[in-house]
Every structure is written in structure tokens, then in C-alpha cells.
Amino acid sequence: xxxxAVFFLHGLAYAGLLFLVSxxxxxxxxMMNVLNFAHAAMYMLGAYFSFTLLHVTGQFWxxxxxxxxxxxxxxxxxxxxxxxxxxxxxxxxxLLLTFGLAYIITELVKLIWGNYPLAVNIGGFLGTTVQLxxxxxxxxxxxxxxxxxxVGTAMALVLFQTRLGIILRAAVNDSEMVNALGFNVPLVFxxxxxxxxALSGLAGVIxxxxxxxxxxxxxxxxxxxxxxxxxxxFGSLGGAVVxxxxxxxxxxxxxxxxxxxxxxxxxxxxxxxxxxxxxGLFGEKQ
Amino acid sequence: xxxxxxxxxxxxxxxxxxxxxMPFFIKKYHLNMLTEIILxxxxxxxxxxxxxxxxxLSFGHAMFFGMGAFTVAVSLIHIPGLSMWNAVLMAVMMTTxxxxxxxxxxxxxxxxxxxxxxxxxNSLFYAVATKWHKITGGDDGLSITRPDLNLGFxxxxxxxxxxxYYVTLLVIGAAIVFCWYFxxxxxxxxxxxxxxxEERMKFLxxxxxxxxxxxxxxxxxxxxxxGAFYTLHFQFVSQSAISVDxxxxxxxxxxxxxxGTFWGPILGAxxxxxxxxxxxxxxxxxxxxxxxxxxxxxLVIPGGLSQIILSIRSLLPGKRNTGKPIAxxxxxxxx
Numbered sequence: 001x002x003x004x005a006v007f008f009l010h011g012l013a014y015a016g017l018l019f020l021v022s023x024x025x026x027x028x029x030x031m032m033n034v035l036n037f038a039h040a041a042m043y044m045l046g047a048y049f050s051f052t053l054l055h056v057t058g059q060f061w062x063x064x065x066x067x068x069x070x071x072x073x074x075x076x077x078x079x080x081x082x083x084x085x086x087x088x089x090x091x092x093x094x095l096l097l098t099f100g101l102a103y104i105i106t107e108l109v110k111l112i113w114g115n116y117p118l119a120v121n122i123g124g125f126l127g128t129t130v131q132l133x134x135x136x137x138x139x140x141x142x143x144x145x146x147x148x149x150x151v152g153t154a155m156a157l158v159l160f161q162t163r164l165g166i167i168l169r170a171a172v173n174d175s176e177m178v179n180a181l182g183f184n185v186p187l188v189f190x191x192x193x194x195x196x197x198a199l200s201g202l203a204g205v206i207x208x209x210x211x212x213x214x215x216x217x218x219x220x221x222x223x224x225x226x227x228x229x230x231x232x233x234f235g236s237l238g239g240a241v242v243x244x245x246x247x248x249x250x251x252x253x254x255x256x257x258x259x260x261x262x263x264x265x266x267x268x269x270x271x272x273x274x275x276x277x278x279x280g281l282f283g284e285k286q
Numbered sequence: 287x288x289x290x291x292x293x294x295x296x297x298x299x300x301x302x303x304x305x306x307x308m309p310f311f312i313k314k315y316h317l318n319m320l321t322e323i324i325l326x327x328x329x330x331x332x333x334x335x336x337x338x339x340x341x342x343l344s345f346g347h348a349m350f351f352g353m354g355a356f357t358v359a360v361s362l363i364h365i366p367g368l369s370m371w372n373a374v375l376m377a378v379m380m381t382t383x384x385x386x387x388x389x390x391x392x393x394x395x396x397x398x399x400x401x402x403x404x405x406x407x408n409s410l411f412y413a414v415a416t417k418w419h420k421i422t423g424g425d426d427g428l429s430i431t432r433p434d435l436n437l438g439f440x441x442x443x444x445x446x447x448x449x450x451y452y453v454t455l456l457v458i459g460a461a462i463v464f465c466w467y468f469x470x471x472x473x474x475x476x477x478x479x480x481x482x483x484e485e486r487m488k489f490l491x492x493x494x495x496x497x498x499x500x501x502x503x504x505x506x507x508x509x510x511x512x513g514a515f516y517t518l519h520f521q522f523v524s525q526s527a528i529s530v531d532x533x534x535x536x537x538x539x540x541x542x543x544x545x546g547t548f549w550g551p552i553l554g555a556x557x558x559x560x561x562x563x564x565x566x567x568x569x570x571x572x573x574x575x576x577x578x579x580x581x582x583x584x585l586v587i588p589g590g591l592s593q594i595i596l597s598i599r600s601l602l603p604g605k606r607n608t609g610k611p612i613a614x615x616x617x618x619x620x621x
Contacts, residue, residue, distance in 0.1 A: 035398035100581035107574035223409045267410040
């Protein structure tokens with residue numbers, strides 16, 4: 001019984017991480033219609049920045065604040081100086097650009113930090129374990145899940161309860177009209193992209209101590225995050241929540257129940273969703 | 287005076303002639319490279335039929351390439367005495383079937399959705415290739431020996447690279463020519479028009495979904511053929527043949543060469559393999575260089591090398607600069 005509970009909690013932790021990654025991805029996709037292939041590469045950058053910063057300062061809390069900020073700046077620069085230039089050529093070009101960026105970032109990471117895994121050790125309270133419903137469980141994994149809930153709630157509040165959220169959602173439907181109404185839509189888009197990058201950076205910082213930090217980590221999470229947004233529905237925040245939970249638990253229990261099939265289970269889920277509801281669980285009809 | 291229509295045939299004949307005399311002039315090392323260029327050229331051309339002609343950005347082309355590569359290796363290992371032709375034929379049939387089935391799922395979506403789904407499907411195949419150790423060899427890969435070619439009256443030793451080069455040149459060359467021919471057929475033109483205005487094609491009574499599925503299957507089979515020769519060339523295949531990196535490779539080749547023309551990707555494959563061989567001698571970080579070239583291409587010259595060549599040509603006297611977008615201009619010049 002306790003084993004099932006442990007795996008359930010593992011699933012929740014991974015679901016939290018998946019949500020943090022795919023929320024930024026689905027936000028950028030929903031708002032700007034750009035499928036950001038570089039998203040996972042930025043997540044990896046977050047993890048590596050955090051590794052270096054942790055090495056220098058030893059303060060994990062500092063990483064949680066500084067690394068997303070760094071990624072925010074990088075994201076803003078990428079949107080302003082690269083993505084906007086190819087915008088006129090259409091979505092496929094934007095996609096290709098982010099793909100190229102992901103490729104370059106991965107190579108740069110190999111160049112700077114080396115092509116081998118790095119271990120991130122956090123001390124303090126987060127590194128300890130806690131007694132929970134009769135099982136001993138690492139605090140850090142619970143922390144990840146809490147982080148995901150906080151970020152998800154904050155995003156939902158901003159998007160659906162504030163004036164900024166209204167402008168954002170309006171800009172998706174008719175950016176020219178919103179622009180004509182006096183809002184600086186290009187700036188809004190830069191902000192959205194930068195925020196997406198910052199979210200991926202945060203996810204990277206959080207992922208560091210949970211998973212290993214190595215140059216293949218971007219690709220690994222990218223596929224899972226893509227599956228999340230396919231299953232949840234493109235551009236749907238609520239879909240991302242449900243799909244992250246589904247896939248997190250599926251991965252966790254897949255390892256427990258069908259160790260050989262665990263890799264394929266996620267894709268099977270995706271294929272099943274595609275057959276039954278091609279637009280995803282919460283997606284609008286394309 | 288040669289009529290404009292005959293020019294492509296003359297170019298094809300000239301290229302084949304050059305290909306045939308090549309082994310007399312270049313060293314083994316370079317012949318090896320040339321064989322690689324030829325098979326990757328087919329891979330890139332098939333990819334460009336999707337990307338350049340149909341406007342479908344796929345990140346899953348490696349699944350066909352890898353499927354072809356593995357089919358040849360697995361069938362040669364498990365069926366004793368299998369001829370090379372039959373192994374290649376099996377690879378092509380296999381990829382045709384897989385292309386048809388996966389195409390049915392994938393083509394329900396367009397644009398970024400399609401790109402993402404192809405990537406996910408590719409990852410599924412990659413996962414299977416890695417995990418199914420008994421058949422695919424997993425991380426260790428599979429080693430084969432090229433079977434000799436039985437022509438009935440004589441047997442051609444395939445262990446000799448020059449012989450294998452000729453076989454590659456003929457088979458892959460013929461496939462590339464067939465692709466070129468395909469773009470000139472009604473079917474090929476339909477695909478091109480669909481990219482420009484699908485609604486109108488639907489109104490004109492074309493079943494665009496079927497056309498797209500046929501194209502997808504066709505390009506899958508071609509990539510499978512390229513993959514089959516990849517295994518035969520290296521006499522080895524591992525899961526890297528089916529990985530997303532292999533799709534990245536073809537994307538870089540196609541894009542650097544130029545998606546706007548038929549011959550752009552062939553040029554791209556040429557440049558890519560040459561760069562790969564020489565840059566990897568100079569620096570371990572040659573993928574970084576390729577990535578930078580790619581991003582610069584996307585930002586500054588979306589038409590790739592072929593755009594540069596075409597714009598230089600348009601500066602020459604006697605050629606007027608049409609000022610059209612690259613794809614349209616390229617279409618005009620190649621027809």
C-alpha cells in the first residue's frame with residue numbers, strides 16, 4: 001500500500017514539473033501561435049545557470065529568483081531581435097527559427113558545461129525528508145508540486161481575473177484591433193514570450209536537483225511537454241493541468257507496473273487521444 | 287539552339303556521366319563520401335517534397351529513414367541468402383505501409399500541430415528501436431555485410447566500394463530523377479497548388495486529403511529507400527538512424543540547400559556532408575557551426591543556397607529578375 005502511495009507522490013512531483021514546462025509552452029503557443037522548440041532548451045539553460053549559481057553562492061532560493069530573471073531577459077531578446085524578424089514569413093519559419101535556436105543552445109551548453117551529467121545537491125530544509133501519512137518522503141518533491149500549484153493559480157488569476165489578462169486574451173483573437181485600441185501588442189507579445197522563457201527557466205532550476213542536469217535533458221522533457229499539450233489541447237491551460245497529472249502518474253505507475261512498456265505508454269495515451277478527440281481533451285476545434 | 291525543355295534532361299545526363307567517371311579520379315575516402323552524399327541527397331529531396339512542395343514541416347522524417355535502415359539490417363540478418371534487392375524492396379514496402387498508416391493519423395493536423403505530432407511519433411519509433419533489443423540491437427546496433435549482387439550471368443562483389451557506389455548511383459539517382467518527374471506530373475502540381483490555395487483546390491473537386499496522404503506515403507517510401515542504402519553503405523545501423531537527430535540532419539540539409547527549388551536539397555546534402563567531414567576534423571563543435579548557419583539562413587536567406595545562386599544568375603545579362611518570391615521563381619526556372 002505504501003509503495004503505491006510513494007509512486008503516486010512521485011507521479012505528482014513529475015506532473016508538477018511537467019506542468020511548469022508545458023504551461024509556458026502552451027501559453028506562448030496559445031497567445032502567439034508560436035510552437036517554441038527552444039522552450040526546452042531554455043529550461044536546460046535554467047538548470048545549468050542554477051548549477052553554476054548554486055556552485056558559487058550555495059543559495060538555492062537565489063537560483064529560484066535569478067535564473068528565471070535571466071531567462072526572462074534572454075526570452076525578451078530572442079523575441080524582439082530574432083522571432084519578430086521572421087514573423088512575416090509565417091509560422092513555419094518561426095518554428096524553424098526556434099528549432100535552430102534549440103540546436104545552438106544545446107551545442108553551447110555542451111561547449112560550456114561539457115557533455116556529461118552534473119549533480120545538483122541542495123542542502124537545507126528542501127534536502128531533507130518528511131514523515132507523511134506514515135511514509136518517509138523527500139520534501140523536495142512536495143516542494144515541486146506546491147510550486148506548480150502556485151504558478152498555475154497565479155497564471156489563471158492573471159489571465160482570467162485581471163485587466164492584463166483581458167488584453168492578452170483579446171490580443172490572441174484579434175491583435176490588430178487590440179493594437180488599434182491603443183495597446184502595444186508587440187510589447188505584449190514580447191512580454192508573453194519572455195514570461196514563457198522565465199517559466200521554463202524556473203522549471204529548469206526546479207528540475208536540476210530532481211533529474212540530472214545533462215545536455216540531453218532538454219530533448220527528454222520536450223517530448224513529454226509536447227505530449228502534454230497534445231493531450232490537454234493546444235493552448236489550453238486547464239488542459240495542461242489535467243494532462244500533466246495524467247502523464248506524470250502514467251509515467252510513474254508505468255515504471256511500476258509495466259517496466260518494459262513504460263516509454264511507450266505515454267505515446268499510446270497520445271495516440272488514443274488523437275484517435276478519439278484529435279483536438280485534445282480540452283482543446284477547441286481547430 | 288537547345289530548347290528550354292530539354293535542359294533538365296541534359297543536366298541529368300551530365301550529372302550521371304560525371305557520377306560514372308568519378309571513381310577514376312577520386313580516392314576511396316572521397317568515393318565513400320560521395321556515396322553518402324548521394325543517399326542523403328535522396329533523403330533530402332524526399333523531405334523537400336514535403337516541406338518545399340507541400341508546405342508540411344515534418345520532424346518525423348527520420349522514422350522512415352530509420353525504418354528502412356532497420357528493415358534492411360534485420361531482414362539480412364534473419365533471412366539467410368536474402369538478395370540485396372529483396373532486402374531493399376522489403377524496406378521500401380515496409381516504409382510505404384508505415385507511411386500510409388501514420389500519415390492517416392498525422393495528416394489530420396496542419397502546421398505546427400503536424401510538426402509536433404510527427405516529432406512525437408518519431409520519438410515513439412525511437413523508443414521502440416531502443417527498447418526492442420532482441421530485434422534492433424538496442425544501443426549496440428546491428429552489423430551486416432553487404433550481400434553480393436547476383437545479376438544472373440555474373441555476380442558483382444559488393445565488398446568493393448566502387449561497385450557499391452555504382453549501384454547507389456544508379457538506384458538512388460533513378461529515384462531522384464523519378465522525384466523530379468513526379469513534381470512535373472499532375473499529381474505533383476496538385477500538391478504544389480494545394481500549398482498555395484487549398485480551399486480553391488477543394489472547390490475544383492480535388493480530394494486534397496488523399497493527395498496529401500499519397501505524397502506523405504511516397505516521401506516516406508523514398509526516405510526508406512535512402513535509409514536502406516544508408517545501412518548497406520555503412521554496413522551498420524544503430525538507433526541513431528531513427529533518432530530526431532537524423533531529422534535535424536535532413537532539415538539542415540534541405541534548408542541550407544534551399545526549399546524553393548528541386549535541386550536545392552541535393553546541393554544542401556553535398557554541402558552538409560562536405561562540411562561535416564572537414565569541419566569535424568577542425569573542431570568537435572561543428573554542429574554548432576551548422577546550427578549558426580541554419581539560423582542565419584532562416585533569418586536572412588530563407589531560400590537557402592539555391593536562392594543565392596538564383597539571385598546571382600538573375601544578375602547575369604540576358605536573365606531578367608522577376609522579383610517573385612523564391613518558390614515561385616524557382617518553379618519557373620526549373621520548368
